[in-house]
Amino acid sequence: MQRALLVLWVSVAAISQAQVADLENPGSVSAIQERPFRMKHELDLSFGVLPIDAFYVGLYGQVGYTAHFSDTVAWQIGRAAYNYAAQTGLRKELETRYGVIPTAQDEVQFFLGSDLIWTPLHLKFAVLNRWVLHGEVFLITGATVFKFTNSFRPAVNVGLGARVVLTPNVGFRLDVTDNVVIQASSTAAPVMNVMATTLSLAINFGAAE
Amino acid sequence: MLRVLVAVSVLGSAQAWAQVEEPTVMNAVQERTYRMQHELSLGVGVLPLDPYSKGIYAQFAYTAHFSDTFAWQVARGAYNYTAKTSLRSQIERDFGFLPTAFDEIQFFVGTNVVWTPIYGKLSVADRWDVHGEVFLTAGATLFSYTRVFRPGVNLGLGGRVFLSRALSLRFDLADNVVIPVGASAPNLGNVMELTLSLALNLGATE
Secondary structure, three states: OHHHHHHHHHHHHHHHHHHHHHHOOOOOOOOOOOOOOOOOEEEEEEEEEEOOOOOEEEEEEEEEEEEEOOOOEEEEEEEEEEEEEEEOOHHHHHHHHHOOOOOOOOOEEEEEEEEEEEEEEEEEEEEOOOEEEEEEEEEEEEEEEEEEOOOEEEEEEEEEEEEEEOOOOEEEEEEEEEEEEEOOOOOOOOEEEEEEEEEEEEEEEOOOO | OHHHHHHHHHHHHHHHHHOOOOOOOOOOOOOOOOOOOEEEEEEEEEEOOOOOEEEEEEEEEEEEEOOOOEEEEEEEEEEEEEEEOHHHHHHHHHHOOOHHHOOOEEEEEEEEEEEEEEEEEEEEOOOEEEEEEEEEEEEEEEEEEOOOEEEEEEEEEEEEEEOOOOEEEEEEEEEEEEOOOOOOOOOOEEEEEEEEEEEEEEOOOO
């Protein structure tokens, strides 16, 4: 993880330096503007998808709270999600096409977690050369406990997220994380992956600006 | 598609108006630092959706940019390598199915219209500036499966980070709705593509 962050940091710096070399004339000044929005206490109301399991697609609702300590560091203290498993049709296809009847599938029912958030990127972008929007991109790492049909299983997650700020108090947030779930059963593979894609309405309280 | 574009545009403007600042503050859109003209891209990608096999492909493409917001990916061609999933291995091993029982994508060619409504810059750790853009794609693709060709219609979303005037990194996420052709075809298939490309920009005046 540390290596990945180091590589990411070095590559972003390299990209920036490449651009700087391209952009800067001897007489020009390159400046970073002040952020017009800052986050403090963030309440998230979310809808998400667990897309990776071949047998079902998880559709979940989630509530979360995040405390922002600075422009770059935050702690998503808690998040809780309830999941509905929509069948993909693979089970039926295996039965009808290959005559194979799979054993009962273990499905995610709900999950709880907590994350650290690092926000190195602040965005300013023009929509159709007319309107200006602000946002940010962040990295996530944390832990999750999943309740499957038959057992609780812990997981470690890493992810990437982005936020578009609508007003100082309201924004949209998109998180994509991969959870490496530690399998409880000795017969199963030692780990499995649960990818989570979450779209949130984020409400920001208590920011000074 | 038109409805989607209108909806996106209206949403973008609504969000922007939500950010309207104090009456005394001027809101200005800066000139773009980078512009695209003739784009050659070389990429690698993944087809992650098939439960029986995962595709890993190499792709070459040419895109002509007519303005800051509108471009045509005239052609793209990709060759796919298929890796079996554990589910397929289990079916072949435990139930005696031959590898030929599973339809695989071998290569595909396509063309896309590209609409780029969003150009932006990122400050990295409040120290460095990086420029980029976000675009939507729509087009058609022809897939060569093991035994048959099948056409598809695709919609997607992409982003670009500029490295210099001539070089950029481009990321595309697209979903192809594949029209069933042949006896073993499902009703309508989905083929999702994730592509990361190095793009070479030729002929831009700035």
